[in-house]
Amino acid sequence: MKYLRKSLIPLCCLGALCVTAGTASAATVTDTATFIFVVGDDPYTETGSANEWSTGHGDIGVGYHDGELELHYHFVDGLNDSAPNSDLELEPHEAYIRAASSTSSITSGPISFLGTNTGDTIWRLPQSNTAGIPFIGIAGEELTNPPITSDVTLSLTRFSGPGQFAIWQADGVNPPDVFMSTAIDGVDPAVDQITFGVGGHDHFNYGFSAEGVYEVEFTASATAVPEPGSFAALAAVGACGTYIRRRRKSKSGVAQA
Structure with missing residues (x-):
């Protein structure tokens, strides 16, 4: 290139960082977003109100683009x-x-992970496909390995709402597997999380203890190895199962929900 002097060191060594084309270092990639749940029948007129998901199948998906989830x-x-x-x-x-x-x-009994007692009302979006109700999956089907070389962790990182919120799975026989619960410990990203593999897809119960608007912030994180071409481009500018792993929360004396 005409503006480079012959005395300059090779570009790959700029900034004392030598990058070999075709190699890349693993890095943690993340994304954080807020999802709105409107519980009850009152109208919702805030941002996004033109698109109400009220029935049918869909997913909270995790994709990867331009080096980020x-x-x-x-x-x-x-x-x-x-x-x-x-x-x-x-x-x-x-x-x-x-x-x-x-x-x-x-x-019919107390549900500790929703903070409710016998005879209380709860609202539940079920893990099974039910006509007239959103059927919400959590999915990493758009991800591939590489560049994603680890499981994906979806953590609860912020929450606001008029009641308690929880995500769990239940088979009607064994105690529920509770993945996230604001009633048990508030918001604890180290505990309130779902971990799944590249290509993973599963469904859960989403529960609420009161009517109103809930703002639920999730953070997705994983390990990625950049594609060789994109990593080399960084050097050029001198930057020299599908499955769900179940993480249970501490619980005792809970009713099936």
Whole structure:
């Protein structure tokens, strides 16, 4: 290049950092986003109100683009199953999830991870596909190895709402597997988390103890190795199973939900 002097050291050694083309170092990649849940039947008129997810299958998806993870909504058949095979993606702020009054029930016993007692009302978006209710998966099906070389961890990092919030799985026989619960310990990202592999996809129960608007912030994190071409480009500018791993929270004396 005409503006380089012959006396300059090779570009790959700029800044005392020597980078060999085709090699890359693993790094932690993350993304943080807030997802809105509207519990009950009251209208919601805030940002994203034009896109209400009130029925059908969709996922809170984790993708990877330009060296970072990307949290988003992914609807294979469109929002509310309105357009088969349309493969719609929306940013978290472009939609919200509705847990209508049809998702409410009266508890038959105390549920510690929702902070409720016998006879209380809870609202639950179920882990099984139920007509007229959002069927929410958590998915890393868009990820590949490489560049993602580790499991993905989805942590609860912030929460606000009129009641308690929890995510769990239950089989109706054994005690629930509780992954996130604001009633047990508030918000603790080291404990309130779901871990899944590249290509993973699973469904959960999402529970709420009161009507109103819940803002739930998730942070996704994983280890990535940049593609050789992109890593070399950094040097050029002198930067020289699918499965779900279940992490149980401490619990005792809880009712099945």
